[in-house]
Amino acid sequence: MKDTQQYEGKWEKRWHPLRDEWIVYAAHRNTRPWSFEKKPARKNTAPEYDENCYLCPGNLRVHGDRNPDYKDIFIFDNDHPVVGLHSPTISPQQREFGGGLYRKEKAHGIARVVCYDPRHNVTLSEVSTAQVAKVFLAWKLQMIEFSKMEGIRYTLIFENKGEVVGVSNPHPHCQIYSTDFIFTLIQKEIEQAAWYRKEYNKNIFEQIIVNELEFEKRIIAENSTSIAFIPFFARYAYEVMVMPKRRHATLITMSETELYDLAQAFQEVQRRYDVAFDMSFPYVMTIHQAPIDGKEYPDYHLYISILPPYRQPGLIKYLAGPEIGGGNFMADTIPEEKAQELRSVDLSDFQEYQSPSKE
Numbered sequence: 001m002k003d004t005q006q007y008e009g010k011w012e013k014r015w016h017p018l019r020d021e022w023i024v025y026a027a028h029r030n031t032r033p034w035s036f037e038k039k040p041a042r043k044n045t046a047p048e049y050d051e052n053c054y055l056c057p058g059n060l061r062v063h064g065d066r067n068p069d070y071k072d073i074f075i076f077d078n079d080h081p082v083v084g085l086h087s088p089t090i091s092p093q094q095r096e097f098g099g100g101l102y103r104k105e106k107a108h109g110i111a112r113v114v115c116y117d118p119r120h121n122v123t124l125s126e127v128s129t130a131q132v133a134k135v136f137l138a139w140k141l142q143m144i145e146f147s148k149m150e151g152i153r154y155t156l157i158f159e160n161k162g163e164v165v166g167v168s169n170p171h172p173h174c175q176i177y178s179t180d181f182i183f184t185l186i187q188k189e190i191e192q193a194a195w196y197r198k199e200y201n202k203n204i205f206e207q208i209i210v211n212e213l214e215f216e217k218r219i220i221a222e223n224s225t226s227i228a229f230i231p232f233f234a235r236y237a238y239e240v241m242v243m244p245k246r247r248h249a250t251l252i253t254m255s256e257t258e259l260y261d262l263a264q265a266f267q268e269v270q271r272r273y274d275v276a277f278d279m280s281f282p283y284v285m286t287i288h289q290a291p292i293d294g295k296e297y298p299d300y301h302l303y304i305s306i307l308p309p310y311r312q313p314g315l316i317k318y319l320a321g322p323e324i325g326g327g328n329f330m331a332d333t334i335p336e337e338k339a340q341e342l343r344s345v346d347l348s349d350f351q352e353y354q355s356p357s358k359e
């Protein structure tokens, strides 16, 4: 029998407490960790304004609406909404059939687009931290608006960034889906939080923060009220959770200082990604918040989930048999190694984007 002790800490299963599922880590199969060379963050070469971009100020959108000549953040209802207030109604006899198994309902809700900045070529990594904080404040205001809206139970704020996650338009923006249902993962997290409360009489999210602070080596960014880390149970190689340290069920109750801190930690993670990979790093970002259905969620603690598809430069993590077919993640990396890579990035000469001077 081969001696496999050399693979200790690289080849094991870890349990994901928020999803109640196992992840298999097989980092020993990876040839060796790649090392970063110190490079300046990628230079931005795209123009600030693109006449073919449907998000740039003053441009026409698909159904003929013209964007205003906006100077800051711009929010509008999606022209191709996935959920809408005017989606087709479903007759009562169509709602349930097939022995109670086949059900339909109206695709009710509101879909919005949030442009972070009028400039076509900037990212949240490159703008000022104050600008990122403004975006966070805009999200909070959206949450307040949706929480007062009849028939809305959940609001999902998310950003798909980069061509590898299917977004061809680089204009910095995210989307908001407000729905009459609660997203499955959030529902699962609420159940897990309730289970942990019952079993250990503690808050599951707070315990994760305590654990990560204690271990310390997976922390990517931290300030007085926020923390960002690759969790012990990360599924994606560079997956990061960004959290306010104090519990907030949604952005609605966060103070301006806390929002700024959360924005700062979030941005620092972006910068570490961008410098490490020498590119505008793609990801799927979602803000996990409690439902806004009028009920109390005393054990829910909001966090930003960043899921980048890359597992190393030039290599995408493709979901295949185990993930798609079986529902469990197989990772070729181990969170501690990836955290070490991001922690070692030197941000001292990171430069914010400066508009070319208009003379």
Ligand SMILES: [Zn+2]
Residues within 6 Å of the ligand: 049, 050, 053, 054, 055, 056, 057, 119, 120, 171
């Ligand atoms: Zn644009």
